[in-house]
Amino acid sequence: MAYPDKTRDTYKGILQGLRDAGIFKQERFIHSPQAADIEVEFPEGSSLRKVINMCANNYLGLSSHPEVVAAAHEGLKTRGYGMSSVRFICGTQDIHKELEARTTKFLGTEDTILFPSCMDANAGVFEAVLTKDDVMISDRLVHASLIDGIRLCGAMPDTFKHSDMAHLEQKLQMHQDRRLRLVITDGVFSMDGDTAKLDEMVALCEKYDAMLLVDDSHSTGFIGKTGRGTHEKYGVLGKIDIITTTFGKALGGATGGCVSGRKELVEMCRQKARPYLFSNTIAPVVVAGVLKVFDILTRSTELRDKLERNAAYWRKGLQEAGFVLKEGDTPIVPVMLFNAKLAQDFSRALYDEGIYAVGFFFPVVPQSQARIRTQLSAGHELHHLDRALAAFTKVGKKFEILGKTRQEIIDRYGM
Amino acid sequence: MADELKDIVLKYVTAEYLEDGADPLAYDTPLISGGIVDSFSMVSLKRFLENKYKISIPDDQATPEAFDTVDKIAILVRRFTQA
Known part of the structure; x- marks a missing residue:
C-alpha cells in the first residue's frame, strides 16, 4: 500500500x-x-x-409498475437472487433464454444475446465481429458507450457528420477496399431527441455492401406504431443487422442490455464478446421483471x-x-x-x-x-x-x- | 505564399471537420490538440492523403503530433512524395 x-x-x-x-x-x-x-x-x-x-428515462412509466414489481418478486422467489457465475459456466437459467427469445420476437430480429448493460453490449460487440481489415463508420453524435466500444476494437474507425447521408455515402465509397464495413448510429440521439434516417441508411448500406448497427436504447418500447423502435418508425423492420438496446430505460428501467440481430453476429458475441464472457449476466429478479414488461407491451400499445x-x-x-x-x-x-x-x-x-x-x-x-x-x-x-x-x-x-x-x-x- | 498541397489539405479538413459558422482554419491552426479533428477522424484524413498522393504513411509516423496542423501534414506528405 x-x-x-x-x-x-x-x-x-x-x-x-x-x-x-x-x-x-x-x-x-x-x-x-x-x-x-x-x-x-x-x-x-x-x-x-x-x-x-421530468428527466428520467422512465418513458413508459414501468419502473415501479405493480405488475412488474410483482413479477420481480415472483422471480426472486422461484429463481433466487444471484447467479455467482458467468453465462457459459453455470450462469444461464431458463428465463435468460426465454428473455433472449422474447427480445428477438419483439425486435423482429434473428437472435439475441443478453449483456449486463447496453454499455457492455456496445463495449463488446465491435471487437467480437470485426477485425483490423474492417472499418467502422459512425455518426459523430453517437453515444459514449459506442465510442468506447469502437476504441476497444482493432478495426479502422471513421465518422460521418451527424445525420448527413451524403457524407456517409462518401465514406462508404472511400472504404470499399475494406473486408467489411459497419455503419454505426443511435436510433434516437439522446441529447437532441432526433432520430436517425434509418430508411436512407439501410438503402446506402445495401448499395455499398455495409452492415448497419443501431443503438436503440432511447427508442425500444415506444418509437414506432407498436413500440418496436426506430426501425419500425422508418419501415425497415428485419433490415438492421445489429440492434443494441437496454432494459434500463423504457423496459422497466432496472438494468441489462442486449445485442440483437443476425444469427451469426449474435453467435460471434456469444463466443468472443468480453463483457459477456467475463461478467455475470442480468440477475434473475430483473429478467423476471423484463419478461412481464414484454407481456404488457405486446398486449396493448x-x-x-x-x-x-x-x-x-x-x-x-x-x-x-x-x-x-x-x-x-x-x-x-x-x-x-x-x-x-x-x-x-x-x-x-x-x-x-x-x-x-x-x-x-x-x-x-x-x-x-x-x-x-x-x-x-x-x-x-x-x-x-x-x-x-x-x-x-x-x-x-x-x-x-x-x-x-x-x-x-x-x-x-x-x- | 500560396502552397497547393497545403490548400488541398486545408480545403479537405475544412469541409470534413469544421462546423458551419466556425472560425476559418489557418495552416498553423492546431487540429488535433485543438479538438477540431478527433482520433477516429484522423484515420480518414490519413486515408485521404494516401489516396490523393498515392503514398503509404506507416502507422508509427501517423501520430497526432505529425497531423496537428496543415503545415505539419504538408511536411509529412512531402517526405513520402519526394521519397
Whole structure:
C-alpha cells in the first residue's frame, strides 16, 4: 500500500479543478420509487421535497409498475437472487433464454444475446465481429458507450457528420477496399431527441455492401406504431443487422442490455464478446421483471400511445410559452438555453418550483448548446405536465427568455 | 505564399471537420490538440492523403503530433512524395 499525501493531493487538485470549472457532478438522492412524483433530498442533508420528475428515462412509466414489481418478486422467489457465475459456466437459467427469445420476437430480429448493460453490449460487440481489415463508420453524435466500444476494437474507425447521408455515402465509397464495413448510429440521439434516417441508411448500406448497427436504447418500447423502435418508425423492420438496446430505460428501467440481430453476429458475441464472457449476466429478479414488461407491451400499445400524446402536449405547451426547443418528435424535448451557467441556474430555479429537470452543458453537449433536457413518461398525467409548464413559464419569465431567439438569449447571457 | 498541397489539405479538413459558422482554419491552426479533428477522424484524413498522393504513411509516423496542423501534414506528405 502506498497512498502518501502527495498522491492524495494530486487527486484533490484534479477534483478541485472540476469544481472550479463548474463541471463537478453531484447526485440528488431520491427517497421514493422511480415515478412521475418523487421525494428528493437535495442538497445533501436537506429535508425531503416532493417534485415532478421530468428527466428520467422512465418513458413508459414501468419502473415501479405493480405488475412488474410483482413479477420481480415472483422471480426472486422461484429463481433466487444471484447467479455467482458467468453465462457459459453455470450462469444461464431458463428465463435468460426465454428473455433472449422474447427480445428477438419483439425486435423482429434473428437472435439475441443478453449483456449486463447496453454499455457492455456496445463495449463488446465491435471487437467480437470485426477485425483490423474492417472499418467502422459512425455518426459523430453517437453515444459514449459506442465510442468506447469502437476504441476497444482493432478495426479502422471513421465518422460521418451527424445525420448527413451524403457524407456517409462518401465514406462508404472511400472504404470499399475494406473486408467489411459497419455503419454505426443511435436510433434516437439522446441529447437532441432526433432520430436517425434509418430508411436512407439501410438503402446506402445495401448499395455499398455495409452492415448497419443501431443503438436503440432511447427508442425500444415506444418509437414506432407498436413500440418496436426506430426501425419500425422508418419501415425497415428485419433490415438492421445489429440492434443494441437496454432494459434500463423504457423496459422497466432496472438494468441489462442486449445485442440483437443476425444469427451469426449474435453467435460471434456469444463466443468472443468480453463483457459477456467475463461478467455475470442480468440477475434473475430483473429478467423476471423484463419478461412481464414484454407481456404488457405486446398486449396493448396504450402506454406508448399515451407517451406520444404527452410528448406532443408538452412540446406544444413549451412552444406556446416561447421557449427555444430542439426540433423533434420523440419524448426527449431539449429546452435550449445555450449558456452553461444559465442552464444550471434555471434547473435550480425549477427545483425550487417543484420540478426536477437537470441542465446539460459542455462537455456533455457542444459548447454554447447548454440546455435543460426534458423527458416525458407515460407515467405523467396532464396535471403533472400542466404544473411543470406553469413552473417552466414562471422561471422563463424570471430569466426573461420567453419569446426570445437563440441570438437574443446568447446576447444577454453569453455563449 | 500560396502552397497547393497545403490548400488541398486545408480545403479537405475544412469541409470534413469544421462546423458551419466556425472560425476559418489557418495552416498553423492546431487540429488535433485543438479538438477540431478527433482520433477516429484522423484515420480518414490519413486515408485521404494516401489516396490523393498515392503514398503509404506507416502507422508509427501517423501520430497526432505529425497531423496537428496543415503545415505539419504538408511536411509529412512531402517526405513520402519526394521519397
